[in-house]
Amino acid sequence: MTTEKFRGVFVPVLTPFKSDLTPDVDRFVAHCRWLLENGAHGLAPFGTTSEANSMSVEERMELLEAAIDRGIPAAKMMPGTGTCSIADSTQLTKHAVGLGCGGALMLPPFYYKGMTDEGLFASFSEVIQRVGSESLRVYLYHIPPQTNVPITLNLIEMLVKAYPDTVVGLKDSSGDWNNTESVLKSFPEFIVFPGSEGFLLQGLRAGGSGCITASGNVNPGDIRKVYDSWQTDRADDLQARISLARKTIQAYPLIPALKRIVAHFHDDPDWERVRPPMLDLNAEKSASLLADLKAIDWKLAPKLEAVA
Amino acid sequence: MTTEKFRGVFVPVLTPFKSDLTPDVDRFVAHCRWLLENGAHGLAPFGTTSEANSMSVEERMELLEAAIDRGIPAAKMMPGTGTCSIADSTQLTKHAVGLGCGGALMLPPFYYKGMTDEGLFASFSEVIQRVGSESLRVYLYHIPPQTNVPITLNLIEMLVKAYPDTVVGLKDSSGDWNNTESVLKSFPEFIVFPGSEGFLLQGLRAGGSGCITASGNVNPGDIRKVYDSWQTDRADDLQARISLARKTIQAYPLIPALKRIVAHFHDDPDWERVRPPMLDLNAEKSASLLADLKAIDWKLAPKLEAVA
Numbered sequence: 001m002t003t004e005k006f007r008g009v010f011v012p013v014l015t016p017f018k019s020d021l022t023p024d025v026d027r028f029v030a031h032c033r034w035l036l037e038n039g040a041h042g043l044a045p046f047g048t049t050s051e052a053n054s055m056s057v058e059e060r061m062e063l064l065e066a067a068i069d070r071g072i073p074a075a076k077m078m079p080g081t082g083t084c085s086i087a088d089s090t091q092l093t094k095h096a097v098g099l100g101c102g103g104a105l106m107l108p109p110f111y112y113k114g115m116t117d118e119g120l121f122a123s124f125s126e127v128i129q130r131v132g133s134e135s136l137r138v139y140l141y142h143i144p145p146q147t148n149v150p151i152t153l154n155l156i157e158m159l160v161k162a163y164p165d166t167v168v169g170l171k172d173s174s175g176d177w178n179n180t181e182s183v184l185k186s187f188p189e190f191i192v193f194p195g196s197e198g199f200l201l202q203g204l205r206a207g208g209s210g211c212i213t214a215s216g217n218v219n220p221g222d223i224r225k226v227y228d229s230w231q232t233d234r235a236d237d238l239q240a241r242i243s244l245a246r247k248t249i250q251a252y253p254l255i256p257a258l259k260r261i262v263a264h265f266h267d268d269p270d271w272e273r274v275r276p277p278m279l280d281l282n283a284e285k286s287a288s289l290l291a292d293l294k295a296i297d298w299k300l301a302p303k304l305e306a307v308a
Numbered sequence: 309m310t311t312e313k314f315r316g317v318f319v320p321v322l323t324p325f326k327s328d329l330t331p332d333v334d335r336f337v338a339h340c341r342w343l344l345e346n347g348a349h350g351l352a353p354f355g356t357t358s359e360a361n362s363m364s365v366e367e368r369m370e371l372l373e374a375a376i377d378r379g380i381p382a383a384k385m386m387p388g389t390g391t392c393s394i395a396d397s398t399q400l401t402k403h404a405v406g407l408g409c410g411g412a413l414m415l416p417p418f419y420y421k422g423m424t425d426e427g428l429f430a431s432f433s434e435v436i437q438r439v440g441s442e443s444l445r446v447y448l449y450h451i452p453p454q455t456n457v458p459i460t461l462n463l464i465e466m467l468v469k470a471y472p473d474t475v476v477g478l479k480d481s482s483g484d485w486n487n488t489e490s491v492l493k494s495f496p497e498f499i500v501f502p503g504s505e506g507f508l509l510q511g512l513r514a515g516g517s518g519c520i521t522a523s524g525n526v527n528p529g530d531i532r533k534v535y536d537s538w539q540t541d542r543a544d545d546l547q548a549r550i551s552l553a554r555k556t557i558q559a560y561p562l563i564p565a566l567k568r569i570v571a572h573f574h575d576d577p578d579w580e581r582v583r584p585p586m587l588d589l590n591a592e593k594s595a596s597l598l599a600d601l602k603a604i605d606w607k608l609a610p611k612l613e614a615v616a
Contacts (some may be wrong), residue, residue: 021394022436053419056395075454086329086583087364088341108585111361111418111454116586120582127331146419148456149585198386275394277423277457 002004005168006078006103006139007209008041009200009223012049014259015063018272023059027271029264031217032072033068039220041210041227043072044105046080046092046175048146049214049255054275057088061095074100078139082107088121090130103137105171105212110147114262117155121162128163132196136166143173143195150174153186160187171195171212181206197223198246201239204230214254215246218261248292256281257289264290265300311502313445313476313499314386314411315517316349317531319524320357322566323371325511325581331367335579339525340380346580347528349518349535351380352413354388354400356454356481357563362583365396368525369403374414382408386447390415394431398438411445413479413520418455429470436471446473451481451503458482461494479503479520489514505531506554509547512538522562523554526608527571556600564589565597572598573608614615 004273009262013035016027032043045067046052060079068074081092081104093104109115109123128138140159142151151170159167172180173195180199184192184207197213200223204210216223220243226238249257256274260281263271272280281289321343324335340351353375354360354368368387375402376382389400389412403413417423417431436444448467450459459478467475480488481531488507492500493513502511505521508531512518524531527550534546557565564582568589571579589597 018496049418053392054394054417056393056399059395084361085364086362087367091364112585113357113454116587119585119587124589126584146421276434277420278426279424279427281431 010212012047013045036118039224042076078103084111318520320355321353348534350384386411447477
């Protein structure tokens, strides 16, 4: 099997939970389908936005299997498979590759701080070798606000040199454009996804491959328009529109806010539930969020229209 | 079964790994036994020093079971059971309580940052309720250098109020004496363990209960002497001695350095192995560490002698 490199708008799929806080398979699969039908090129389930780090290895594997069993194309998925433990990361990555996933988005081991690039290289290297599959495509996940364990240019260089056909890209959730730009310049062949649509147009113009963005869970259509139109004269206006929506949403705790939006606009209150240590938005904040969205004339993902 | 509150010198047991990086059960159990015979009151396996966060849930449960099966008293153990996920923390904690462990040392969920005390309370509360055992004794694990998720006085207060018989103590690995002192003053009934023997005497004098310390893996005898003699006029000298040893060791990456010391003084090179993202000390650093220890006339855990 050949594994194509990813490009486009990818969504770290929100994970719905039942009242006992177990993952809600039905709502998860329905949401995956809705995202792909409404603008997403692909899915990056079990990312930060997915509350993946609040879930067990087994819960993640069950959800992934269920989605693929029910028709979500594995080739369009790059599940998060990086954990603190080589054993867990290997199990998750092997499982994803076995199911035919087009890639794996890998956090560095994030508990221990101040590790050397050599130590982080050894960690990724162990996982890659234990998975031992030519089909594996690793997208490194740089998200220092959560991990405090950066994926440096030096580490990327070591990994690309050792595993040129396997380590093919990076999600940059640093929120620091200078870092994204450095990666793009240093590794022109690398698939680089900014971790927010706020950098989508800027990224595409600099050689980026799209974005992997939390707010894609509610705004995939408009974000897709920027991707499809980036070389047209509409691009800046379309980017301004998605940046405004993002700014409005992230004035609130992002994951509870996104779930609140899904719950409200899909008229499905069960969607609101988060796993501790997160908490649902309270009534006041929920009302304020919805009012803010109304004020900018935002609605849930309008159907895709033909784009330039 | 009644569960006594812990006091004394507890050791976060180093985890030996085989050449394939799987946990080495034989060496682990032997080391547990050696620690209890050479000064440790109890063991806190699967802490930070244990590289527990580089291990899977299954690996941790297997090691704990093996140790107890082979005669390490469960009542003297407080395994680390706190993870990022309620599901995993519940499984580990239930398992430890089921085996008769005297306590569980619980990290907060440490991936997501900036969580509220209410959210962290909800996370601990879910685990406690899901375990649902009157035998459970939770020791909170405050280690902001690794987690960036502090256990605040406010959070302790919420937990103690809701679970007065369950949430009984805290390990303070902040390295900040002011914080330890605040906890001791605010919660006089609380069992407070500084996370380093550097604060052992100071802690005992302020109402602390001992310490849980990485270097207890190699220095349990001398640390025990401070605990046993703290009200005598030898106490300050004994404290100075263990503080000097600690300072000497932690001039190097702590976990690899401790494993190197065990490997050298037990004449068992296999002990040196760490799991990535950590790396073994290189030859130069190893030689330097051993020379530094020789310079302060330090040897591996002398046998306990009668103390005041």
